[in-house]
Amino acid sequence: MAKQKNSKQPSSTIALNKRARHDFFLEDKLEAGLVLAGWEVKALRAGKGRITEAYVLIKDGEAFLLGGHIQPLDSASTHVVVDPTRTRKLLLHERELATLIGATEQKGYTVVPLAMYWKRGRAKLEIALAKGKANYDKRQSKKDADWNRRKGQIMRHDA
Numbered sequence: 055m056a057k058q059k060n061s062k063q064p065s066s067t068i069a070l071n072k073r074a075r076h077d078f079f080l081e082d083k084l085e086a087g088l089v090l091a092g093w094e095v096k097a098l099r100a101g102k103g104r105i106t107e108a109y110v111l112i113k114d115g116e117a118f119l120l121g122g123h124i125q126p127l128d129s130a131s132t133h134v135v136v137d138p139t140r141t142r143k144l145l146l147h148e149r150e151l152a153t154l155i156g157a158t159e160q161k162g163y164t165v166v167p168l169a170m171y172w173k174r175g176r177a178k179l180e181i182a183l184a185k186g187k188a189n190y191d192k193r194q195s196k197k198d199a200d201w202n203r204r205k206g207q208i209m210r211h212d213a
Contacts, residue, residue, distance in 0.1 A: 068170040068177065069103040076192065078166055078184035082153070086117065087145035088170075088177045093134055094124045094142075098177055102127065103170055110144065110165035110181055112155055117144040119167060119179065144179060157183050 074080070090098070097103070108122040119142045126136045146154070157163040162185070169180040187195070 066172040068098050068101060068172065069105045070169050071105050071108070071167055073106055074166045074168055074182070074184065076187075076195070078164065078182075078186055079191075080166075080168070080182045080184050081163070082157075082183040083168070084146065084150055084154075084181050085173075086150075086179045086181055088119065088179055089143040089145065090177060091134075093126060093136065095177065097124050097127050098170070100127060105167045105170055105179075108167050110154075110167060111141075112151070112158055112165065115151060115155070117146055117151060117154065117165070117181075118142065119144055122167070122170075144181070154183065 102125040104123040104125075105119075105121075109120055111118050111120050121139060122142060123138050125138055154165055158165060163183045164186065165181055166184045167179055167181050171178055171180070
């Protein structure tokens, strides 16, 4: 008799940055790998990562994640020096880095992290080139979202 796989697979998403969609116009999205220590991988598997306050800094032709918080597990070893908010290097191709560098230096874009997730057993970070929203843009986005929600309710009610 063959074993059946568990029909409910755990979510591959570790952390989301919902605030980024509210505060920025998102343009170009990229996927980056993360350089992590062993304890960080274990903590991320337990879902202890946050990227809401994080941002991406490009320095000396490399990209780094600043402000990403990975809470250490209680069972972490005592001889390991743990820094939950340390700067983590992002792994990107040269042409992707060149795109990010050009957009941030010349066109005034910001690079923001959107989501952290697992892909084939490796932690990945979805980043995006973004332009900041003014308050009136945020209000307009909220109005549009409310109207689309209301429109959906009306359509469902009529059908």
